[in-house]
Amino acid sequence: MDAPPGKEDVRPYVKVTGLLESLGVHVPHVLEADVANGLLLLEDLGVTLYLERLKAGDDPDHLYGDALFALAEIQTLAMTQLASSRPTIESCLHASWR
Numbered sequence: 001m002d003a004p005p006g007k008e009d010v011r012p013y014v015k016v017t018g019l020l021e022s023l024g025v026h027v028p029h030v031l032e033a034d035v036a037n038g039l040l041l042l043e044d045l046g047v048t049l050y051l052e053r054l055k056a057g058d059d060p061d062h063l064y065g066d067a068l069f070a071l072a073e074i075q076t077l078a079m080t081q082l083a084s085s086r087p088t089i090e091s092c093l094h095a096s097w098r
Contacts, residue, residue, distance in 0.1 A: 003038040010038050023077045025070060 003010045010033065020027045029043040050063055 001038075001040040001042055003040075005036065005038045008038060010035055010040055014040070019078075020074065023074060025074055 001010065001013070003013075014030055014033055014035070017027050017030055021029065026045075028045055030040055031043060032041040033039070050067075053063060054060055
């Protein structure tokens with residue numbers, strides 16, 4: 001990730017990624033970070049998209065079930081374990097709130 005300093009800040013992304021990883025959510029792991037220069041080396045999650053899998057005949061109930069389970073798990077765990085970090089997560093997801 002290349003986020004020019006002064007235009008973008010990688011610190012919220014790094015923080016939220018760490019929070020999600022601590023919940024067991026599979027997110028691109030930050031392999032290396034040069035925060036001062038706005039550079040992150042991220043894990044590649046691959047190139048297979050849900051749409052491709054659906055078109056190939058994979059079970060939509062299974063695919064969407066996994067996705068919905070992950071979202072529900074994030075909400076449940078975040079409310080119980082990360083309540084104090086919730087404004088940080090929301091501000092990262094909704095940049096206009098800053």
